[in-house]
Amino acid sequence: MKARNEWRNDKEYVALVADLLRQPAVQKLADYTQHHHSDRLQHSIAVSYDSYRIAKRLHLDYVSTARAGLLHDLFYYDWRTTKFDLGTHAFIHPRVALRNAEKLTRLNSKERDIILKHMFGATLAVPKYAESLIVSLVDDYEAEHEFFSPLKKKLHQRMKKYRLAKIN
Numbered sequence: 588m589k590a591r592n593e594w595r596n597d598k599e600y601v602a603l604v605a606d607l608l609r610q611p612a613v614q615k616l617a618d619y620t621q622h623h624h625s626d627r628l629q630h631s632i633a634v635s636y637d638s639y640r641i642a643k644r645l646h647l648d649y650v651s652t653a654r655a656g657l658l659h660d661l662f663y664y665d666w667r668t669t670k671f672d673l674g675t676h677a678f679i680h681p682r683v684a685l686r687n688a689e690k691l692t693r694l695n696s697k698e699r700d701i702i703l704k705h706m707f708g709a710t711l712a713v714p715k716y717a718e719s720l721i722v723s724l725v726d727d728y729e730a731e732h733e734f735f736s737p738l739k740k741k742l743h744q745r746m747k748k749y750r751l752a753k754i755n
């Protein structure tokens with residue numbers, strides 16, 4: 588996202604996610620630091636909005652992309668300090684987010700896949716839909732604040748991995 592509040596001027600986008608943004612469970616994400624420079628709500632909106640724009644450009648399901656992108660990190664613990672017995676944060680938090688998202692809204696199968704597979708690359712759960720792949724890539728991009736060429740390189744590697752996984 589070029590500017591932090593760019594999404595606010597995009598009326599079509601806002602209309603797609605307004606009901607979710609109003610929910611206290613989503614607003615609460617602002618209480619958690621995601622990365623050094625952003626809280627989890629800012630991060631979630633950035634992932635949702637950028638993924639939405641890419642999906643729209645590619646004539647994909649931008650509605651599901653916008654909504655599930657916003658909910659992909661709907662969990663409430665500090666991932667830097669909370670440790671789990673059952674598995675890594677990368678494995679666990681998409682499941683926690685999915686469970687929380689299902690309490691807020693009805694999700695279609697694509698939205699469920701987007702949330703559950705957004706750690707593709709770090710985990711072996713292969714996205715079923717192109718929209719899930721987009722969100723997983725944008726999530727990395729937003730997290731690392733990389734610029735164009737590293738993203739392009741990463742996209743290349745990810746697509747290769749995706750194709751291989753589809754074949755096997």
Ligand SMILES: [Fe+2]
Pocket residue numbers: 659660680681705
């Ligand atoms: Fe995440």
Ligand SMILES: [Fe+2]
Pocket residue numbers: 630634659660726
């Ligand atoms: Fe994320």
